[in-house]
Amino acid sequence: MKQTAEPDGGLAPRTVTEPGPIRPFGSREQHLGALFEAVLTRGPLSRRDAARLTGLSAASVTKLVKPMISHGYLIENVREAGVPGRPQIPLQVDAGRHHAVGIKLMDGEIVGVVADLHAEVQSAHRMKYRDTSPEGVVSAIEEMTRILLERSPVDRARLLGIGVGLGGHINANTGVVVKSPFLGWRDVPLRKLLVERMNLPVVIENDVNTLAVAEQWFGAGSSFPSFALVTIGVGVGCALVLENQLWRGVSGAAGEFGHMVVDPDGPECHCGKRGCLEAVVGDTAIAATMSAAVGRRFTKVSQVVAQAHAGDPDARQVFTQAGVALGRAIAALLNLLNPPLVILSGEGMTASDLFIDALRAELDRDAFSSTATDCTVLVRPLPDETWARGAAATMLREGVLRSLSKLSDQVPA
Amino acid sequence: MKQTAEPDGGLAPRTVTEPGPIRPFGSREQHLGALFEAVLTRGPLSRRDAARLTGLSAASVTKLVKPMISHGYLIENVREAGVPGRPQIPLQVDAGRHHAVGIKLMDGEIVGVVADLHAEVQSAHRMKYRDTSPEGVVSAIEEMTRILLERSPVDRARLLGIGVGLGGHINANTGVVVKSPFLGWRDVPLRKLLVERMNLPVVIENDVNTLAVAEQWFGAGSSFPSFALVTIGVGVGCALVLENQLWRGVSGAAGEFGHMVVDPDGPECHCGKRGCLEAVVGDTAIAATMSAAVGRRFTKVSQVVAQAHAGDPDARQVFTQAGVALGRAIAALLNLLNPPLVILSGEGMTASDLFIDALRAELDRDAFSSTATDCTVLVRPLPDETWARGAAATMLREGVLRSLSKLSDQVPA
DNA sequence: CCCGTTAGTTCACTGCGTCAAGCAATAGTG
DNA sequence: CACTATTGCTTGACGCAGTGAACTAACGGG
Incomplete structure (x- = not known):
């Protein structure tokens, strides 16, 4: 416990320096994300249904979807008629456009997968490792990634990064393994180490949390x-x-x-x-x-x-x-x-x-x-690789949402 | 449990009817609320400091504060100089402008207070009651309110309403006491009953929650x-x-x-x-x-x-x-x-x-x-009346935020 | 008295979402 | 085979809210 005190020490701060937590402007980024998530998780979706799901107007959906299509995040499926009226154009995520490596660290063993944007596993691998030092683990992850990418080659530009899930107290924001009993670690900056070695975006997260993220995007x-x-x-x-x-x-x-x-x-x-x-x-x-x-x-x-x-x-x-x-x-x-x-x-x-x-x-x-x-x-x-799949999903989510937020209206050259 | 099933019954809804959860427009309402809360909880505050606290620009604060002053929610204090530069104008909440009755229901006993916007207790009262039927409780609350308002008269227009806190499972949204062991109630629409009898806005809430709200606004x-x-x-x-x-x-x-x-x-x-x-x-x-x-x-x-x-x-x-x-x-x-x-x-x-x-x-x-x-x-x-004070705070918060959201820029006649 | 300094205000501007109107593409019908 | 009803998508004018930059206000100090 930091402290214990009877409060009411009513401090009237003369000069306030707290950094304002409010986003200065624009919910566009959020709406892009919400739209993408809706299309991803709710299967093929017409613009109209996407509008209903997100609460946006049809006009906005059109505007927001445009750059997502031109940048290759979404694709238009063939229209299917059947009812009177103009048929809907099903939108869906271009699953093959983005991939991520997902890795689950366990005691002495490591499972890895390559997954696409639907978190479909492209290839999986499992291997033992002995050296539990940070260096050893980083090497094992590097080795695993190498093997995985050999088996299912992914254009580096389409590889969003590596997601790593492991048990223990992980600070996902700082990328530090605060405490991991099975590795015997304390305050190891695993993300930093991995980024330096792999030169790829890396997300580390508690393993159960990665499962939850996968469940949130692709499950119940x-x-x-x-x-x-x-x-x-x-x-x-x-x-x-x-x-x-x-x-x-x-x-x-x-x-x-x-x-x-x-x-x-x-x-x-x-x-x-x-x-x-x-x-x-x-x-x-x-x-x-x-x-x-x-x-x-x-x-x-x-x-x-x-x-x-x-x-x-x-x-x-x-x-x-x-x-x-x-x-x-x-x-x-x-x-x-x-x-x-x-x-x-x-x-x-x-x-x-x-x-x-x-x-x-x-x-x-x-x-x-x-x-x-x-x-x-x-x-x-x-299923066996689900943990690793969750780690991949965590990276996918992070990576996609981040890149979506940088999306501009202009069509790329 | 509602059900148990292996999911993945991937239903692709052809027509989506979910009501969009996204607010159609404008965060102005939220910013009004945030600003008000900042001034209320962080003591007298200059526009500049309020801007820093909420993350808004100084220009926006000026614009948002204007109607809150003209409607009597905030007042400008006298400036105090001392440092070079134009002195700040301390803004503070006009505490006396709004009041609420707070009531805590207990087993056989009822405690009530009248509190102003700072949740300062104006008067308090405590009484026994026997009849635990909904009718009886409503009557007890009516009696309590009558006594409280006699002791500290409040202009009806400035009375935001009555907050009632009691133990048990309370659905604050619907205003229904789902289950209250000590009253022996099940699904009693207490808010509805009280509104009908008192012709005043009423909020009912779990008693511990009312304490939390008070703590959130006025405490640690x-x-x-x-x-x-x-x-x-x-x-x-x-x-x-x-x-x-x-x-x-x-x-x-x-x-x-x-x-x-x-x-x-x-x-x-x-x-x-x-x-x-x-x-x-x-x-x-x-x-x-x-x-x-x-x-x-x-x-x-x-x-x-x-x-x-x-x-x-x-x-x-x-x-x-x-x-x-x-x-x-x-x-x-x-x-x-x-x-x-x-x-x-x-x-x-x-x-x-x-x-x-x-x-x-x-x-x-x-x-x-x-x-x-x-x-x-x-x-x-x-302190003894804190529970009732919490109930009042809950009503104050609800009432003020609601009325703030209706605020228009125009100065009232 | 002028300057530096800080607080507050005004105003033109911009981003974003919406409404309303228009356009597109289908099924059904005489 | 038009023509209409119907539904989905797109376009453009509009309005709202927040911002930056310039401006005014009010103070202390030389």
Whole structure:
């Protein structure tokens, strides 16, 4: 805590020097972005429908779309008639026009993809790495990028950059890894290092946040202004999108969900506390609980999952307990923020059938008033490269919105 | 939960009918509001400083301030020289120009105030009521308003309306009390009833939210774009202000903090679960825990507080435990949202010395990375009418911002 | 008394979105 | 096969809001 004081030290600043947070002018940039997002996420769209979606007038849409077409962001599809009246001209994003590399850093392993503007994966690769020093990781990412771009060659001019997602406390604005337990890092300026080495735009972001961005652009999140994304796997993570904005918190550390204490008398967590959510429902926790219950050593969740699917009551019980704990934590989230949507994702959700019922029941039990009934809960098992895809999506979004804002009306030569 | 499904049912809406969420035009209304808020919360302010604060140009400030002065919202103070150059003209809000009634509904008791635009309380009153039917409550509020306005007569034209704060799930937009446990209500259109009876603008809002609004305008919150407000007393409540906006959630139920489960094996809660935060640190919980520990019957917290202040180790222990539980819950909040400020308030904070150290220690222990160090924690013991004052502030804000938006440049006759 | 300095005001200008009118392209109809 | 109804897109005049630059106002100091 910075300080604690009884306030009301009513300071009347004689000279105010705060930098005005208000944009001096023009919402054009925002409207360009909104229009692009609408066309991207809501499939092919006529100008008229785009106008309705964004709230702009048809005239404005025409004006704004023009430079986006001439610069190659959007393309006009062939008109399709069928109803009386002039047929609509479907607009869509020229997906192949822009690409990005997405990379997910894990403990000892790294997954990378090349994705186009629809976040369709063009190629993927997976490799191990040992050297966890900043230099080593940068080299691994360089190597990965080289391999990926060899497999699916992308014109450098059309490569928006590299998005990197990793667990821990990442300050996306400064590009600094504030703290990453699995790498043992503190305050490593990863973005700077990567930009210097690769000479390409780089975005680094918490891995769960990258998933949320992908979900917001290409998934269920596109229909909801706010949602929470909870991932279950080795760890438990959470990302928040509030009013269409990724919520990062003051220091960029928002969304730390795994170390919420759900049972003060629960098992010890690697963070030093007892009964953290992660220590109850994380992968290692599942295996450990099962081992303790049966008296036989389980090292992997997959073994417990297999047992449970085979009908073993002990294994089923382990998952039921995990579901209850998870439900309790998510209920806390629901009660606190009352979001319209919660997406459950992560490797752990592939076995969601084993605990989803317990989770739901607990949600209904714990949720205050209508916070549970007013919330859609979505289960999203994770295809393997999705994390890396999310990182690519984050870079795509950043890059496209940035370049859109520089768009001028004039047609390029 | 509404539903659960694997999504990607990629619906391509042929005809889009969504109402565009974008404002058709003009940010003038927002700038008027921002300017007014700046002058209100940042004390007397010259046009120049106001410009710096809001980010507007000096020219714009001149233009926007003109109608606010001619309509009596702002007044020019006498200039004060001292430095070379033309002296500044301090602008300030004409506090006496607008008033509002603020009312806090409690179980069997009702507190009301009349407040001016600075939320200075002009007069206050407190009374009991028995009839908890909607009719009865409306009558009590009417009676209260009558008494308050007798004591401090306010020109009806200058009375912006009545703000009502009460615990429970309140939908401020529709003016409906969705659920109020202490009144035993469900879906009561309280605002409608009050408007009909009183023929005045009415705002109803969750009581903790009204406190947050007051804090945002007149308290520490005015210097932070986002903060969380946690109240401890009979119940435990929470309100969130995110990016200068009160966060209500989809259904207006956000901020339910008291029924987060902090200890699954803890004491039973009146909500039916076990180990809710409220059941561990609420007023009745404190008394109950103390009774159990000592084997003597305590019915009021004040008794336990007295014992603790007298040095009774049992009593002190009770508060220490409560501090730990509270710290744990607030740490969860910190980790999830990473806000720059948390304000601790409510009647319970008058005894904050008994548990604040335990709370702080737990925060530091539980918080991930820098979420605790980057967060200012403020203790705000509650003067008695503050709840009602908050309700008045909510009405003032609503009323003023609404009427500002109708302001035209022309000088009134 | 004039100068430097700072605050506030005026005004021509510009960017941006809108409205209204016009143009374009289809299906249906006599 | 015109002709009309219908719907989508485009164009241009308009208005609003905010700005920069020039100007006026009001002070202290030499």
